[in-house]
Amino acid sequence: MRRRLINSTLAVVLVVIAVFGVSLVIVETRTITSSAQDRVDSEAVRLVSIVDSRLLGKENISADILREQVEPGRHAVVEIPGREPIRIGDRLGGEVIESSARGEQGERVTVQDSRSSVTREVGRTLLIIAAVALLAVIAAVLLAVRQANRLGSPLTDLAETAERLGSGDPRPRHKRYGVPELDRVADVLDGSAERIARMLTAERRLAADASHQLRTPLTALSMRLEEITVTEDLDTVKEEASIALTQVERLTDVVERLLTNARDPRTGSAVSFDLDEVIKQQLEEWRPAYRGVGRAIVSSGKHGLRAVGTPGAVAQVLAALIENSLMHGGGTVALRTRVTGNQVVVEITDEGTGVPGDLGARIFERTISGRNSTGIGLAVARDLAEADGGRLEMLQSRPPVFGLFLSRTPKKGGEALLGEPGGPGAPGEDGPPAPVR
Missing domain, CATH: 3.30.565.10 (Histidine kinase-like ATPase, C-terminal domain)
Incomplete structure (x- = not known):
């Protein structure tokens, strides 16, 4: 029973973790990806506004001036009509997150960020979720073991009590377990033990009383029968037989009386x-x-x-x-x-x-x-x-x-x-x- 309780509890926990864990992973992955895209979009808008202000003020625009405005690890391209594109940062390989923005002077700014950063963040989130799930499984196993012991030990005790009753040991244990259903079973078994003890006491008392009360009449009856066997006088035989029959009736009355007293x-x-x-x-x-x-x-x-x-x-x-x-x-x-x-x-x-x-x-x-x-x-x-x-x-x-x-x-x-x-x-x-x- 302990193993079934542990397995069933663990199965319920695993199902819950699977349902909510997968949902949580999907939601977190989308949230991280969306957040990374929003950051790139924000940076593209911010960079194009800087380029606009410099163009209106006829200020110099170069890669060195704009580099401080771009987050490290990202790549940006500023395209101004009539000029060579300005590139900021190293080109990115593999999958990238890209965002473009156009300014009022016709310029265009494109900002790129590597998708590997998103992958790393998603990985860290998955590790956290997996650690929490593992802790939940361990806690569930510990609780299941505790609950199984709390239910299994009393049931074992109750089985031993029932076995003792069946083997003729009617002593009540008066042991309770704090579980209403199990305590009810223990109450019933203790009540049965007390009733069986009273019945056994009554049976033993009846046997002792019968042995004591029948001993003397049986001895007297035996003496009468011995006298009948050794005499040849018919009148004596009849007299002794009549007395013996009277004693047999008395023995019957003794037995009936003992049985009546045993009942009530x-x-x-x-x-x-x-x-x-x-x-x-x-x-x-x-x-x-x-x-x-x-x-x-x-x-x-x-x-x-x-x-x-x-x-x-x-x-x-x-x-x-x-x-x-x-x-x-x-x-x-x-x-x-x-x-x-x-x-x-x-x-x-x-x-x-x-x-x-x-x-x-x-x-x-x-x-x-x-x-x-x-x-x-x-x-x-x-x-x-x-x-x-x-x-x-x-x-x-x-x-x-x-x-x-x-x-x-x-x-x-x-x-x-x-x-x-x-x-x-x-x-x-x-x-x-x-x-x-």
């Missing part, structure tokens, strides 16, 4: 459901894992409560908290249900050492973990709770107490009543949250 984290499908059923399901699913490590999981508090939310999402939140207690806590894990204002609260606590003080404010951030875990579980749990209008909080760090707040009645449009009188932290039927020990 605030999109929920909240309904009124029986909270006892969800808690019972979680206890049954997690008791084998707790028995395997010599620990227990129990529930207490009010029964027969109904909450507003997505049962599958609430089950995932409780599963994340129970798994967190299994991995990081100690002793018995207790789930306690209570009511505060228009809120149903499910508290999960254990008898472990609790959450370190430096992690308390950041416990729900992604990649934040007290041990060598992914740090995704609690972040996903909070997102799931908030998607249905609920809230997940750490009520106490030592011993650890986490509270899942759910609305008891749906708001207009299906939203939970959160942040209003009777919401989390407000005085309610049970008073302030108390840890379960």
Whole structure:
């Protein structure tokens, strides 16, 4: 592109120089020739007037007297009737410029000048024009190179940016070039880079969340299937198969929920459901894992409560908290249900050492973990709770107490009543949250 810009600019300049240069040469040549002819004519008129005045005064007329009146290098002939012609200067060879004038006494004066002087003057003019044209060409080339670099370098940068986007590097460059059209292209590429970065982040987050949320249900399902393969009791097989089918349905719900959150984290499908059923399901699913490590999981508090939310999402939140207690806590894990204002609260606590003080404010951030875990579980749990209008909080760090707040009645449009009188932290039927020990 640089070469095309330089060639096109140079071609335009050469055409302009050719058109105006040739015209200028013709005009200047005619002007110089006309000026030389005018000078010779003027000298002939002047010389004939001198001869006239001397003839009238009966003064002597000779070549020596008239020589001072003729420009050096020119040749003049004075013809007076009845006398020999008077010649002034050397005869000129080659082409000459000639002018004649007649006086009142019948005399005739002829002045000649060599055309070579005109040729030399025309040559000097041509050299000046050629020098100016050469300077114009050099200036045009320099300007063309500068303009080509100004346009070519940004286009190269933009091509590299587009190539980086295609290779999976969506970092915007935020580089501008002072050319409105190129800056517009750079704006579009930076905007595309930011959108691609958000898409890649969402894809990676979805993959991490799916890996984390599906790991435990798949492990439990695998254990159920192993029990089916080793037992010969038909009733046990049917029971385990029924539980396995239920877990498969839950896995399907987990996947759908993750995909929904990936598209819009605030999109929920909240309904009124029986909270006892969800808690019972979680206890049954997690008791084998707790028995395997010599620990227990129990529930207490009010029964027969109904909450507003997505049962599958609430089950995932409780599963994340129970798994967190299994991995990081100690002793018995207790789930306690209570009511505060228009809120149903499910508290999960254990008898472990609790959450370190430096992690308390950041416990729900992604990649934040007290041990060598992914740090995704609690972040996903909070997102799931908030998607249905609920809230997940750490009520106490030592011993650890986490509270899942759910609305008891749906708001207009299906939203939970959160942040209003009777919401989390407000005085309610049970008073302030108390840890379960």
